[in-house]
Amino acid sequence: MxxxxxMLMDGNQMNRALSRIAHEVIERNKGIEHVAxxxxxxxxxxxxxxxxxxxxxxxGRDVPVGTLDITLYRDDLTELASVPLVQxxxxxxxxxxxxxxxxxxxxxxxxxxxxALDALLDIGRPSVIQLAVLIDRGHRELPIRADxxxxxxxxxxxxxxxxxxxxxxxxxxxxxxxxx
Amino acid sequence: MPGLKRKDILGLRDMxxxxxxxxxxxxxxxxxxxxxxxxxxxxxxxxxxxxxxxENSTRTAKSFELAGxxxxxxxxxxxxxxxxxxxGETLLDTARNLEAMGLDALVMRHPAGGAPHMLARHLSCSVxxxxxxxxxxxxxxxLDMLTIRQQKGSLKGxxxxxxxxxxxxxxxxxxxxxxxxxGAEVWLAGPATLLPTGFEEFGVxxxxxxxxxxxxxxxxxxxxxxxxRMEKSLxxxxxxxxxxxxxxxxxLKLAKANALLMHPGPMNRGVEISSHIADGNQSVILEQVTNxxxxxxxxxxxxxxxxxxx
Numbered sequence: 494m495x496x497x498x499x500m501l502m503d504g505n506q507m508n509r510a511l512s513r514i515a516h517e518v519i520e521r522n523k524g525i526e527h528v529a530x531x532x533x534x535x536x537x538x539x540x541x542x543x544x545x546x547x548x549x550x551x552x553g554r555d556v557p558v559g560t561l562d563i564t565l566y567r568d569d570l571t572e573l574a575s576v577p578l579v580q581x582x583x584x585x586x587x588x589x590x591x592x593x594x595x596x597x598x599x600x601x602x603x604x605x606x607x608x609a610l611d612a613l614l615d616i617g618r619p620s621v622i623q624l625a626v627l628i629d630r631g632h633r634e635l636p637i638r639a640d641x642x643x644x645x646x647x648x649x650x651x652x653x654x655x656x657x658x659x660x661x662x663x664x665x666x667x668x669x670x671x672x673x
Numbered sequence: 674m675p676g677l678k679r680k681d682i683l684g685l686r687d688m689x690x691x692x693x694x695x696x697x698x699x700x701x702x703x704x705x706x707x708x709x710x711x712x713x714x715x716x717x718x719x720x721x722x723x724x725x726x727x728e729n730s731t732r733t734a735k736s737f738e739l740a741g742x743x744x745x746x747x748x749x750x751x752x753x754x755x756x757x758x759x760x761g762e763t764l765l766d767t768a769r770n771l772e773a774m775g776l777d778a779l780v781m782r783h784p785a786g787g788a789p790h791m792l793a794r795h796l797s798c799s800v801x802x803x804x805x806x807x808x809x810x811x812x813x814x815x816l817d818m819l820t821i822r823q824q825k826g827s828l829k830g831x832x833x834x835x836x837x838x839x840x841x842x843x844x845x846x847x848x849x850x851x852x853x854x855x856g857a858e859v860w861l862a863g864p865a866t867l868l869p870t871g872f873e874e875f876g877v878x879x880x881x882x883x884x885x886x887x888x889x890x891x892x893x894x895x896x897x898x899x900x901x902r903m904e905k906s907l908x909x910x911x912x913x914x915x916x917x918x919x920x921x922x923x924x925l926k927l928a929k930a931n932a933l934l935m936h937p938g939p940m941n942r943g944v945e946i947s948s949h950i951a952d953g954n955q956s957v958i959l960e961q962v963t964n965x966x967x968x969x970x971x972x973x974x975x976x977x978x979x980x981x982x983x
Contacts (some may be wrong), residue, residue, distance in 0.1 A: 563701075565714040565744075575678070576978035584863045615711045
């Protein structure tokens with residue numbers, strides 16, 4: 494991949510966006526007593542942990558964090574030449590009575606979130622599901638919207654948004670690239 | 674993108690450790706689905722396969738069926754004894770007719786070694802060997818390896834004793850091919866009449882003394898005495914077989930204290946294995962069955978999950 498055509502977020506901006514999302518979560522749910530976070534593999538997982546740290550910082554209590562692998566629920570498996578590696582989902586807390594906030598890095602077509610909803614509902618029945626994303630880049634193909642957005646970025650379908658996280662990629666930033 | 678770059682699963686002999694690792698790792702993940710409250714994912718929705726069995730089976734046939742159902746596929750089951758095979762239809766005609774109904778995979782068991790290989794050459798759908806004669810039973814080999822790996826962490830350097838009717842056992846052959854690829858030390862033990870010569874060429878140790886194979890073993894895999902395949906008398910009596918070759922509590926003590934006791938089923942209690950240890954705390958026999966579903970889910974996913982075959 495070539496050089497990014499635009500930087501969308503640096504580490505500080507990412508941190509501030511997550512802080513704001515955490516405050517919005519607290520405000521909207523009137524505290525975090527019944528809140529749990531579920532990160533969608535792969536980059537939603539470290540983001541969910543970062544949000545959990547913020548929530549602990551602001552409210553002084555731990556929220557459960559789970560991970561979801563949506564491979565088995567994808568609607569495009571038959572379009573792939575070979576199947577993707579399936580990884581473990583780990584949602585160990587009770588879902589009934591819980592407000593689950595799904596966390597992902599980029600919201601685009603909405604198909605990943607659709608798969609995540611199905612995957613989560615097969616594990617249990619949360620009382621509420623909300624969606625938090627770091628970047629919303631538009632071009633939805635399904636009637637899905639995010640409850641919490643770090644940054645709205647108008648993009649073209651010929652572009653690609655990449656979220657880099659220190660936990661996985663060594664550095665925090667979000668950049669826009671042209672598709673090869 | 675990972676994935677199996679093959680159409681069929683016919684045996685472990687020609688599989689690489691990368692392929693086996695992929696199947697076992699996928700199986701470990703998919704095992705969660707079989708143990709949760711909603712035992713179904715939509716992954717293979719719209720895919721169809723058939724189990725075609727020319728020999729009796731409980732575990733293999735039913736776990737293949739459930740594995741596909743858990744993944745959302747449609748499955749039909751044909752057993753030769755209640756099909757047009759009884760009217761004289763050939764294996765290839767039966768398989769071609771089933772494929773013409775739109776199957777994505779055919780799971781088959783046949784008393785003749787090589788039967789699934791022959792079908793694999795003639796069919797465009799995937800063929801999965803669920804046991805061919807005395808040749809291979811790859812999914813059993815894989816589920817045995819998964820069970821050992823889960824309990825022991827790794828296969829390398831383990832002493833694995835395979836005891837009993839080696840001659841008729843496709844389970845033994847698939848285990849040998851699989852385990853030796855990972856550096857396990859495989860021992861075969863049984864009466865000379867059930868222990869064909871030539872196995873040393875596969876890098877395994879062969880003995881007619883059960884005690885020698887069990888001594889210090891990490892895993893004891895007991896094979897069923899396949900009386901239905903024996904055309905002539907290969908040992909005096911079943912009682913004498915048990916006395917000299919059966920895995921008893923006393924013989925099991927020769928193995929390590931934390932050795933695993935395995936059996937592919939169905940068990941002849943009191944013949945090749947004592948009832949007491951089959952139900953004892955070293956037995957992982959039912960864990961093998963649970964892992965069997967997981968391994969078969971992994972194979973169905975890896976073979977049928979994608980679009981165009983790689």
